[in-house]
Amino acid sequence: MRAELGRRPPAGDVALAVVVGVLLTVGALSAPDTQPLDYLAIVVASLTLVAWRRAPVSILVVTTACMLLYATRTNPGPPAAFPVLVAIYATTRAGHRIPMVVAGVAFLGGTLAASLAEATEQSVQDLVDRTVLLLGWFLAAAVAGMVSKHRLAYLHQAEQRALEAERTREEAALRRAGEERLRIARELHDSLTHSISVIKVQAGVAVHLARRRGQEVPGALLVIEEASGEAMRELRATLEVLRDSADEPPGSGLDRLDELVDRARATGLPATVTISGDQQALPAAVDRAAYRIVQEALNNVTRHAGRASASVHIGYGPGELIVQVDDDGDACPSGSPPVPGIGLTGMRERVAALGGRLHAAPRPGGGFTIRAELPARDLS
Template identity: 70%
Template sequence: MGFEQGRLPNATDVALAATVAAVLLAGALATPVMRPLDHAAVLVGSLALVAWRWSPLLALAVSTVCMLFYAGSATPGPPAAFPVLISVFASVRAGHRVLASAAAVVFLGGTLAAQLAAPAAKSPQEIVQGTTLLLGWFIAAGVTATVTKHRQAYLRQAEARAAEAERTREEVARRRAGEERLRIARELHDSLTHSISVIKVQAGVAVHLARKRGEEVPAALLAIQEASGDAIRELRATLEVLRDSDGEPPGSGLDRLDDLVDRARSTGLPATVTITGEQQSLPTDVDRAAYRIVQEALTNVGRHAGQASALVRIDYRPDELVVQVDDDGHAHPDRPPVPGVGLLGMRERVTALGGRLRAEPRPEGGFTIRAELPVKNPS
């Protein structure tokens, strides 16, 4: 009943109760007929206001009984109603209008009866004026509390509507993103997958015919056959990602580094691999990023470096993985190449993982790509 779980009196509540108690006790001390019980009633009724916010009915009951006792004993006038007014306000705001109204009626009726029965009774006109004033105060307290309650309810509803609107916008955005992923997946499946499959089949037929005729199969043809197979595998994995936003199937990682380097060698690119440090299990995104960086770097060497060789370095460190690919091609510090889409994609991958990427010509000639990827393995 009116008790708000988890709430305790704060400094404001204590200050309010202390202020009301001080004001009423100051007035009580100026009254010669005051008894110790009257002082106690004023003190208890005022200090009950510390609970007006977290237990309004408790404050209402204590303040009404104590201040009614005080008013009936010493007829102090309107100031005795201050604690009851605050408690009525708190009770109405908490939704206890009936109990608050009953307490106000009891207090008004009790103070009216006490004034009429007092030996030195005031004139009827003064009594009516005082009672009317108190009635107006109680009505004002109830109206103010009702307005405050409705305003708080409106603010809560507005916040709830705003949260619902934001949730709806997020759901719409997710649905549209999902529809776009499905559209892209269909386009890739209908066009790119078919084209790569044709390349793989044609390469396989050419390899088969060459072997059937007893001819030596060109290394480039074997590389095309193998690369097209890998491309189909990775494209299918990509299509699964596009169709399923909740999970990501395993893609290429450093466990396939040897196959990647062998394929580069089959195209005529001399490539060597150096692995240092204690090899460890890598997070999936780091593992995939490292593979893609090496893949793109070797592709760039084959396209732009001319008759060059490549050195791939993989350095396992406790808190990071360093991937570096150096070539001895035509790049020179005085003639830096223009960054293309491949370098941009590399940088985006590394930045998304919180790492650092350096891609620049080497002083001695050639080009270097160095990526430092943070490793945060789950404990």
């Protein structure tokens, strides 16, 4: 509630003070016995109303004292209560009931006593009527302040409930996401882990038996053994990510680029690696994305390019990393756009998530090229 009050512009408060001051000054000018001290009391009481939201109790004390002085000296009638009514409203709105009651009793009692001292028998009834009228005004100001106080409290509670509901929805969404990650992790562990383990074990047994018999181990078998081991390592890293999303493990990066290219060569794909520029530390997300792009590109060459060779180029530039993989295999004509598959779509998603650019298209002289431009700055 305080924050809501602090955001209100003071123009309305200034206007209120000016209007009250003008009304009281006009009434004082029409009274022949008004003195400079009375005008000073009017000015002070009116000007203090500018701060009625920030210091209601202090404003109540000042306005009550000034208007009581003015009312007992000149007997201006009900208009003298205007600043006090505003202060009573503000004090009640802020929740200070005792100061409001004390100020109301002091003002009404003081003005009534001063008027009775000069009243005649004919004017007593008018005096009583005027006092009852002022009492009604004071009660109305207090009730209005209480209504405003409860309204602001209701708005504050509604805002807090909305914030709590939003936080609850976010927590529920995070909880559901965590449960889904755990479900996926269990499914991967129960299915892929077992299958890959069987492949790795069987390949290892076959290699062992071949060596034990003095036979030459087929290169494809060695590739299967190594690739299954790498798949197990990366699957474990993926399961760790799914089970704990707060800290993603490093996974594979360009530091394992040589191993990746060696596995591609072991499958019969001639591949070369060229690195240009000054090598620099890369953000973990960029490092992993670069590795995955090269991995997917080499896999595509092996599966779709026929008898081809591939060249991998890693270029370090100022604030940018260039990853380019070219092959000279079979490809669509240069005028035909490639049909995006899962691998190419995954590349685009990775690059787009990092704010980079991806170019994938047939080469004019035959073959295919994939070029990714990744930001090499810290993305956090």
